[in-house]
Each structure stands twice: as structure tokens, then as C-alpha cells.
Amino acid sequence: MVRTASARTAGPTLAVVAREAGVSVPTASKVVNGREDVAPETRRRVVEALDRLGYVRRPRFDLARAPRLVDLVVHSLDSSRSGAVLRGVEEAAYDAGLDLVVSAGAGGPGTPGTPGTPGPSESSRPERGRLDRLVLRGSSGVLFDLAEPTAAQYAVLEQHRIPFVLIDPAVDPPPGAVSVGAANWQGGVTATEHLLRLGHERIAVVAERRGGLCDDARVAGYRSALASAGVPERPEYVRHAGFDREDARRRTRELLDLPDPPTAVFVCSDAMALGVYEALAGRGLTVPDDMSVVGFDDLPEARWAAPALTTVRQPFAEMAATALRLLLRMMDGHRPESTRTELSTRLVERASTAPPRPRVTCLPGK
Structure with missing residues (x-):
């Protein structure tokens, strides 16, 4: 059989990658498409096979014609804190000419587990597939506000080279993750x-x-x-x-x-x-x-x-705007000098504090 030039340069098929990694073709396809429902070890084997064989991922869309899109994932939308963060991100995104997608999900304070350690119920969480949709719609970057990504979600972002910044993380971020918080x-x-x-x-x-x-x-x-x-x-x-x-x-x-x-x-x-x-x-x-x-x-x-x-x-709004500006630089290929940025806090004095009452001491015989 004579191979054409296009066949010689097409590279390995997904079936070849799956065989190399010892997985099924559907599983290899999930990894290529950024799906989260893949075990970390399986994902690692597939990614290594992709790199080893030189598999070329087809672009999801024409990046040159697509709008610059960023995602903001918050722990909850039903708090005044989230409103302040949203205002800061929204204003900064508008100034930068970015489109913004906002979603709320679990994984923040009060939920079981810690970032980077997927729990036994991870596959059944409501946010499963959130990053699948994010990848498919071509998001250029992600901000996480009090939402603690899992190890699988970090892996998806790294695999697709989607930069992210954590706003006010509740626990220590993984090594190298960029975050913005208060002092x-x-x-x-x-x-x-x-x-x-x-x-x-x-x-x-x-x-x-x-x-x-x-x-x-x-x-x-x-x-x-x-x-x-x-x-x-x-x-x-x-x-x-x-x-x-x-x-x-x-x-x-x-x-x-x-x-x-x-x-x-x-x-x-x-x-x-x-x-x-x-x-x-x-x-x-x-x-x-x-x-x-x-x-x-x-x-x-x-x-x-x-x-x-x-x-x-x-300064929630300022923290959010700073995180968006850092994300913009990362989207343009620049790495921040420091992975942690802290904004100053200040005391606001109102009516809930006063000098303590003097202690009343009872004298003997009184």
C-alpha cells in the first residue's frame, strides 16, 4: 500500500495512543477532550503516551476569531462577599475587553476534602463536568474564588494549558499556583x-x-x-x-x-x-x-x-481585580514574579468596641 504525504504526516491515531497507554479509546478520548471523570493515574499514562507519540490535538475552535473569555468560579453566589468579588472581576474584565462567565460550585469552605485530594464522592459532585464545559467553550483563563479545585481539575487545566488564579484560597494552594489574598x-x-x-x-x-x-x-x-x-x-x-x-x-x-x-x-x-x-x-x-x-x-x-x-x-473588589490582571498576564504568556500577592487590610472602627468595665472587688466583711 502506498501512503500519501498527508497520511505520513497525520501522526498517530487515538487508537494507537490508547493501545500505548493500555486504556480504551473512549478513555483516551476523555483525556484528550479534558473530561474530569478519569482516574489521575490513568490520565497520567494517557498524557505521557500523547507526548511520547507526538499526538497533535486538533484545536477546538479558531482562537484568532474567538473572543477572549475568562471564567469566574465562586463557592457561592448568595453572599455579599461574592458580590464584592464579582464587581471587582467584572469591572476589570470590562476594562480589558474580556467576556466573563460566572458559575457557583462546591469545594470551598465547609466542604469535605482538601484541594488536590479528591474524595470518594468526587465523581458524584454537582460540579462534575464544569471544566469539561469550560474547555469546550474555549475559556482563556479561570479565577477561583474560595472554590477549591480538585487534583483532577488542576490536571485538566494544566493539560490544556489554561492559566488560573486563586482568590483568597482557604488552604495552601498546590506548588506553583498563583493566588491573591489579604494581609x-x-x-x-x-x-x-x-x-x-x-x-x-x-x-x-x-x-x-x-x-x-x-x-x-x-x-x-x-x-x-x-x-x-x-x-x-x-x-x-x-x-x-x-x-x-x-x-x-x-x-x-x-x-x-x-x-x-x-x-x-x-x-x-x-x-x-x-x-x-x-x-x-x-x-x-x-x-x-x-x-x-x-x-x-x-x-x-x-x-x-x-x-x-x-x-x-x-479589599475584596481590589483582590478580585488584581487576580484578573495577573490572569491576563498569564494568558499572554508571562509568569508572575511571585505566586502570592497580598493586599493590605485596615481597621474600620465602629461602635462594637470600648474600654473594659472596671472589675468590682468585694472587700472582706462587705
């Missing part, structure tokens, strides 16, 4: 120093979860401020409440039940700070007369609370 350690220092200046020494902290990137940094800042002021840290004053407002209420009641309860508390999110308010009200106590409260985020709810919440402001 959480400094925010913890600032919140605690404010309470110390008011005269508080019995200061508690209610964090979200142990091992969280942001919360560990905020608690470390709290500890650093106490140490700098010469105030001993009291382990019973350090509480973790997950991401749940009800848990924050429970942790606050535990603090109030201590033999020597705190006079002030630094809460690592505004949402949990509202849970602290509720726990205090349930005991007939008031803010700040009986306990001063400082939050973290400066969401609209902080202004609406009664009394208005003193809090550490996270």
Missing part, C-alpha cells in the same frame, strides 16, 4: 492591638477552622500582638467555630462559662461575629458594655449590625 497576619495584629489600646487584656479569638490558610495567619497575628504587649496568651481563649454562625454562638457561650471570661473577642469573620452578638444577647449581655467585639471582612452586614461592628476590612 491576614497583619489584620490579626491590627484587630488585637486595637483591643489592647482600649485597655483589654482578657482577649479571646474565635477562628474558623484549624489549618486554614487565612485563619491560621489571623490567629498568629493575634498571638504576636499579645506577645508584643507582654500579655500572656491563654489557650482557653482560642476557639474554632468552623464556618458556622451557630458554632460561633456555641464557642461564645463556652467562653462566657469560663471562670475568668474574656472582656473582648476578635472574631475571624463578620458572619461569625454576628453569631457572637447573638450568644451575648441570649445571656442578657450587651456589646460593647459587657464585651467588645472585632470582626474581619467589613461586609455590609458589619454596618447593619446593632451596634455597628468594628472590623478589619478585606
Whole structure:
């Protein structure tokens, strides 16, 4: 049989790749098309076979004629925090002439598992296939806001050379991943120093979860401020409440039940700070007369609370816009000098903090 020139240059077929990798043709096709429902080890064998045999992937569309499209994947759309992030990305995308696709999915705070470690139920999650659609529509880049991609999703992005940036990741990103966040350690220092200046020494902290990137940094800042002021840290004053407002209420009641309860508390999110308010009200106590409260985020709810919440402001819109600008550079082939960018935080003083009440000491025989 005489082969034509086009046949000689066509390269290996998908069947040859599948045979080389020891998988079926449909499985090889899933890998080539960026499908997520492939085991990591199987995906690795197929990708290595593709590279070894020089398989040429056909373009999905004419990149020169397609609009520049980016995806924003958020953990949830039903929070004011997500709204601030969306505004920042939307404005930056408009200025850059980009089209934006927004979707909400699981995998962020409060969900089982950690980034890079697919859980046993990963294949049944509602977001399965999200990156399949992203790849097929030709997205040029992805922003993840509090959404923690799985190992399979990272592999799909790497395979298709789609750059991504993580906004405010809750846990440590994988090596080399680019992220944008706030100066959480400094925010913890600032919140605690404010309470110390008011005269508080019995200061508690209610964090979200142990091992969280942001919360560990905020608690470390709290500890650093106490140490700098010469105030001993009291382990019973350090509480973790997950991401749940009800848990924050429970942790606050535990603090109030201590033999020597705190006079002030630094809460690592505004949402949990509202849970602290509720726990205090349930005991007939008031803010700040009986306990001063400082939050973290400066969401609209902080202004609406009664009394208005003193809090550490996270620049969510600015973080989102910075992440989009970094993603733009990555889409153009430039690698950021640093994988982590931090924006400064600042204290917003409102009505939830005041000097502690003087202790009443009963004299003998009185």
C-alpha cells in the first residue's frame, strides 16, 4: 500500500495512543477532550503516551476569531462577599475587553476534602463536568474564588494549558499556583492591638477552622500582638467555630462559662461575629458594655449590625481585580514574579468596641 504525504504526516491515531497507554479509546478520548471523570493515574499514562507519540490535538475552535473569555468560579453566589468579588472581576474584565462567565460550585469552605485530594464522592459532585464545559467553550483563563479545585481539575487545566488564579484560597494552594489574598497576619495584629489600646487584656479569638490558610495567619497575628504587649496568651481563649454562625454562638457561650471570661473577642469573620452578638444577647449581655467585639471582612452586614461592628476590612473588589490582571498576564504568556500577592487590610472602627468595665472587688466583711 502506498501512503500519501498527508497520511505520513497525520501522526498517530487515538487508537494507537490508547493501545500505548493500555486504556480504551473512549478513555483516551476523555483525556484528550479534558473530561474530569478519569482516574489521575490513568490520565497520567494517557498524557505521557500523547507526548511520547507526538499526538497533535486538533484545536477546538479558531482562537484568532474567538473572543477572549475568562471564567469566574465562586463557592457561592448568595453572599455579599461574592458580590464584592464579582464587581471587582467584572469591572476589570470590562476594562480589558474580556467576556466573563460566572458559575457557583462546591469545594470551598465547609466542604469535605482538601484541594488536590479528591474524595470518594468526587465523581458524584454537582460540579462534575464544569471544566469539561469550560474547555469546550474555549475559556482563556479561570479565577477561583474560595472554590477549591480538585487534583483532577488542576490536571485538566494544566493539560490544556489554561492559566488560573486563586482568590483568597482557604488552604495552601498546590506548588506553583498563583493566588491573591489579604494581609491576614497583619489584620490579626491590627484587630488585637486595637483591643489592647482600649485597655483589654482578657482577649479571646474565635477562628474558623484549624489549618486554614487565612485563619491560621489571623490567629498568629493575634498571638504576636499579645506577645508584643507582654500579655500572656491563654489557650482557653482560642476557639474554632468552623464556618458556622451557630458554632460561633456555641464557642461564645463556652467562653462566657469560663471562670475568668474574656472582656473582648476578635472574631475571624463578620458572619461569625454576628453569631457572637447573638450568644451575648441570649445571656442578657450587651456589646460593647459587657464585651467588645472585632470582626474581619467589613461586609455590609458589619454596618447593619446593632451596634455597628468594628472590623478589619478585606479589599475584596481590589483582590478580585488584581487576580484578573495577573490572569491576563498569564494568558499572554508571562509568569508572575511571585505566586502570592497580598493586599493590605485596615481597621474600620465602629461602635462594637470600648474600654473594659472596671472589675468590682468585694472587700472582706462587705
